[in-house]
Amino acid sequence: MANNGNGMTVEDRIGRRRAMLRWFFVAVLVGLSIQGLALLRWAEPRLLPVRAVIIDGEVHRHSLAVLQETVAAQLTGGIVTMDLAAVKQALEALPWVAAVSLRRVWPERLQVRVIEHQPMARWGGDGLVTATGEVFRPDPNTIPGGLPQLIGDDREAERVVARYFEWRERLMPLNLEIATLACDARGAWRLALHNGIELALGTDSIDERLARFIQAYPTLRLAGLPVAVDLRYTNGLAVRWAEGGGAVRSAATAGEGLSRGRS
Secondary structure, three states, rough: OOOOOOOOOOHHHHHHHHHHHHHHHHHHHHHHHHHHHHHHHHHHHOOOOOOOOEEEOOOOOOOHHHOOOOOOOOOOOOOOOOHHHHHHHHHHHHOOOOEOOOOEEEEOOOEEEEEEEEEEEOOOOEEEEEOOEEEEOHHHHHOOOOOOOOEEHHHHHHHHHHHHHHHHHHHHHHHOEEEEEEEOOOEEEEEOOOOEEEEEOOOOOOOHHHHHHHHHHHHHHOOOOEEEEEEEOOOOOEEEEOOOOOOOOOOEOOOOOOEEEEO
């Protein structure tokens, strides 16, 4: 049996190292157990409950009480175990809420940032639409007044909104504003302007037809007050005039013998 001169054999040294390794593993297991108990303690809702919900952002359409109640209904755990996805989903289900971000603030607060929809027009008979074409339907009592009216299929909202902005710019030099813009199931477009004039553009060549109206409008306005202008012709337009001392009359411009377009 070999001896290293200090009274310890090779077997003694190996046994000592094994004992040190055993104590090391015991210490690691004890440390992990302590950490596990600490995590379980933190996960216990009674020990780390959410004591405050802080709501910020530009919130006008929903009361803070409604937002607080919506959050509270989803707080089934403590600050560690609460389901943030469920809180976010519940808040974004509120009609005026566009987006929500959540943040835990240790040790006992939840910070909620709410972004509301910004409507640019009424949509159909019961909804609103944003500038990006997102349709939402809030409580009718919360719908603001003074907005233009857009009408169409919800799936076409983005296209209708884009047309509104495009045509609004084209009509602006004439001091005309769009009060109503509608696209029906066939894809036929109609406009009602703020001064009461209704335009029928149909389904084809709608940009060219609107340009025809813009070109003719100054002359039409000098002749009287048009009530409706039908632009669904290949080489002109038909006008229905307001009554003024006589029967409602119709007229055609931009050429003799107008031919009706496809639609």
